[in-house]
Amino acid sequence: MKHLKIFSLVLVLITGMLYSISCNSCQSGKKIVKEELYNQVSPQFNADSAYLFIERQVALGPRVPGTQAHVQCGDYLVAKLKEFGAVVVEQQADVTHYNGQNIRLRNIIGSYNNDAKNRLLLFAHWDSRPFADEESDPEKQSQAILGADDGGSGVGVLLEIARQLQQNPLEIGVDIIFFDLEDWGQPSFSSDWVQGDWWCIGSKYWSEQPHIEDYKANYGILLDMVGSANATFLKEGYSLQYASNVVDKIWSTAVKLGYSSYFLPQRGGYITDDHLPVNQHHRAPSANIINLKQDTRTGFAPHWHTQRDDMRNIDRNTLKAVGQTVMEVIYTEKL
Secondary structure, eight states: OHHHHHHHHHHHHHHHHHHHHHHHHHHHHHHHHHTOOOOOOSOOOOHHHHHHHHHHHHHTOOOOTTSHHHHHHHHHHHHHHHHTTOEEEEEEEEEEOTTSOEEEEEEEEEEEOTTOSSEEEEEEEOOOOSOOTTOSSHHHHTSOOOOIIIIIIHHHHHHHHHHHHHHSOOSSEEEEEEESSSSOOOOTTOSSOOSSOOSOHHHHHHHHSOSSTTOOOSEEEEEESOOBTTOOEEEOHHHHHHHHHHHHHHHHHHHHTTOTTTEEEEEOOOOOSTHHHHHHTTSOOEEEEEBOOSSSSSSSOTTTTSTTOSGGGBOHHHHHHHHHHHHHHHHTOOO
């Protein structure tokens, strides 16, 4: 019986070893699945390049319509889009604003693959707000802001995407639009309130009179305030109302790329922004990537519409998260 016990012991040991190997194999298999990496399709977005594009705009000063800085910045944007291989069209018009002032509007459109019927629309505003009406100091409220984040960041990211589109062409058509006069809404300190909606004038003009008759795109993506450190992109209300599938596409892509700390699953408020007229006029179901806060009075970052909106707020990591996500969305788009 002694040798039977030894045999049983050996059998138990062998069985245990086999079980251990089997379990280790299972665990190894789980580990592989758990650590499986998403294979990025798009080229690498260069955050340093985007940062320099923002810096170049800000160096000109506030890009308020009617100023020399605005003219110079517009010329710069046109030149860069042409340098990056886009076919450039400008929309210019005179509009009368809430204070009776006649303002020259300048929308800048850069297109790739003009003959392609399937198109994607990427857009941002390039003007700076002429008022710092969120400043606590009344003397500063009437001063224009630099708009490094609010205006400059979206443009900088799109210029870098334009550069990538030249180097790594797509078969689908892409239109990049820099809208003017987004940020000249009536200031909060104004004593004589004028009835009307004075925001997003450039995008309204284009949506009503697009550069191509009956223009339609498969979908659109707006970038607004996409440059500051610790940005949080909530799912904005109008984006969900008009383009929930586009929101899902963007946010799921961001998660795959590892940017879930920026692109949060929570809903945000309804923001009057350039995507609204684009949606309302059915030019493209469009989603807004915009830095929204749940812990501030305004719902935006603390530097919003203040003199503090300068290059100190611009963070390359945020630019990378946004730029790479947008590029991955468009480079994985099926014709």
